[in-house]
Amino acid sequence: MIPELGNFALYIAFTLSILLSIFPAIGLKQNNARLMAMAPNLSIGLFVFTLFSFGCLVYAFLTDDFTVVNVAQNSNSALPDQYKFAASFGSHEGSFLLWLLMQSGWSFAVALFSKGLPVDMRTRVLTVLGWISVGFYAYIIISSNPFERTLPYFPIDGRDLNPLLQDIGMIIHPPLLYMGYVGLSISFAFAIAALLSGNLDSTWAKWSRPWTAAAWAFLTLGLTIGSWWAYSELGWGGWWFWDPVENAAFMPWLVATALLHSLAVSEKRNAFKSWTVFLAIAAFSLSLLGTFLVRSGVIVSVHAFATDPERGVFILILLALVIGGSLLLYSLKAGNIKSFGKFSMFSRESMLWGNNILLVAATIVVLMGTLLPLVHKQIGLGTISIGEPFFNQMFTYLIVPFALLLGIAPLVRWKQDKLANFITKPLIVIATSITLSLIWLVVEFPEIKALALLGVTLFIWIMLFTALELKQTLSKVSFSKLPLSHFSMVLGHIGVAFLIAGVALTSQYSVERDVKMNTGDSAELKGYEFKFNHVENIDGPNYDGWAAVITITKQDEFVTKLLAEKRFYAVQRNTMTEAAIDAGFFRDIYISLGERLPDGAWALRIYVKPYIRWIWLGGIIVAFAGLLTLFDRRYRTRKNAKQG
Amino acid sequence: MTKKVSFRFLPLVLFVLLLAFLLKGLFSDPNERDSALIGKPFPQFQLPDLNSDSQIHTEQTLVNEPVLINVWGTWCITCKYELPYLAKLAKEYDVKIVGLYYDQNHAPEFGQYADIPAIRIEVKEMLARLGNPYQYNILDLDRSLSLNLGVTGAPETFIVDGKGIVRMHHMGDVNERIWREKLAPIWNEINQ
16 A cells, blocks of 8 residues: 555656646746746645655565565565665665655755745746656656566565675765765756856856755765775775776766866856856766666676666666757857856966866766776777776876866966966975975885875875965955855865875875784784784674684784674674774774684784875865855845845 | 857767767677576586585586576575475476575675585575475586576576576566466476
8 A cells, every 4th residue: 555655656746747847837938927936836746745755665665565576676574674774775766766856855955945046047947857857757657666566476575685785884875976966957957947048147157056066065975975885894995996886976076076166167257157057967967877877787797687778778768868958958059158257378267277177087087987898899899897097097197287276276366367476386385295295204104105295295285275375365354254165165175185195195005914813923014013812702683703802002002902803694694794993093904804714713804004084084074165155145045135 | 150069069969979879788788688598508607516516517417308497595585485385396296406506695805705514504404494306506606607697686497498498587486376377388398
């Protein structure tokens, strides 16, 4: 019964999305206020019914309703409740329902918080969202219905196959990423609405900015937590793997970052307008493309078992309509967009132009790296795989000009600045940065590695320039009057600096060692002494196993005591390695317990990873900076507030 | 002006090209349909027996008479319900059933290795309790044969005829109804 209600609610939501895509548009055409006023109400209805439908699916999972195909295939009765919940959006069908829930949630938010927008603009934005929704609701109902029944013959139990993926990280990070992906549809809708109206003044950019920042912040947080989860759960100390799934999330992030900066130029200087619209289209298109690549099985990974080509074709048609349609609209209409803001070769605008070029170049690198194997195979050249070395090398080239620009840009004036003012200062800063970096590396590490020096220099470069910029700004405006969006920029840049330093240091100076240890044995790594005390039995709620107790000392001083575990989950017949991590601001100590060897000794792998926390710290700072923008008073649109 | 126009169409043109590739990619993917195996010879393999490392099975030893290949594991709950019926099939209808033991713990890249002696004990205990339908069990430790067969979960069952051609791929448990409606017609046909 409950699944039928969920199904019914889904159909109602589909109907509402059709209404939303038609009637407000007619209202716009006829200038009929009543029809236009339907848009926000329909959006609210869409959200309410989708939420109800999602609730029904969760209920079916929690109550082990194996008469529902989706539940039977993706859950089983022995699964703990939180994983049953996670399984409800872990499957293909469920994840699409989650997608729709978020899509309608964002539309709902637009309907609630955009009362200050002119009625026609608000109606247009919601209508565009309605068009996107129609496609996705049709898709889920026709080819991916999560409520399909197995009746009259249903299985005794579900066939969940992969308990390895059952982890708390799986519960939180996909929804965050989805929030980001789908949130970009709002920037997209604003861009399309502006294109349709032909009215691309700077107010459009102002309206779009907080939504873009919100989506971008979610995307940042999703990527950061995903990376942290991989590090702490997969048991081999990596934090980024350049696999297609990660790339699919990384590309929209890169473009959204470019979009955020381009929107600033459009808002403040009335320039880059056509380019900004293009980025808004590209960011959402890449989200869709990423979802397609991951979900359709076009890019085959070892674990992408049987997929249904029918679904792939459906998504592809959807992509063709949404992306192709918007690009066509862009090609036809962008010629009418005139950017009035003029700027010289050396100005804040040109700096941000550089930022955009580099971010787009990075996106192209990732896109090529992800798609080239596919194209290669299609044109009959056989299978190739593009791996980490390619991406790492390309990103090393790109990050240097990016970080250098990032340091200077906030100090350069809009419109025009004198290049002569920017010769002595950067020279002093770069000299200081290199000197400080050298001191840092000499004091802390046994040898100086070129890439580490580069990374740390860029870190100090950004920090020094950010401090200079803040000092300069505060000499003009008092601290309390500084807009929040300015802090947001400062924080965002500091976050990137931490990220760069973290990546450089941890990739250059991480050390690992495989050791075989008996009770009482010791091993040394990077000045730390690891003493294998004993192995004890552990008895958890749904597992048992062994824990190796290891005491770590440095120069005879106690550092910490770690428990590296090997767990056996009785119900799932599953072994998990629980890495022991001593997290620190300056370094992580990471121990994973391997096999018990025939002679009774244990195999262990120990790592010391300097500054790895800075990567996620950077990510969290950046995400926080994005959320901070939302509270800037300039972006709070009030009813009847004057625009522009 | 014309130059400017063509420039703006560039993203669209590139996207259409990409679309064509994706469409082609969607249909040329060998992994897309597991039913693609039907009518094709059983994949080549060389895997040890579950109970003895020294005994090696290949597709040649497997398929010289009609056989039912059942993918299963002791960790799989549905398999427990399926076993008694399979045992009945083997005993009463004289169906030759070979087990393909699917282990899901073995992941050397994650530092996890299957505990084979423990698996042997579990299998022995479980088959003694629920009935043993299997002539023998093949251990597919790295799941390579399962991957080639397009296995998506457990239990799954394949029917292979005397010439080594895969005739049926059934996902889910085999019970009396499934046997009667889906598997028996093919089984009887290839046994004539």
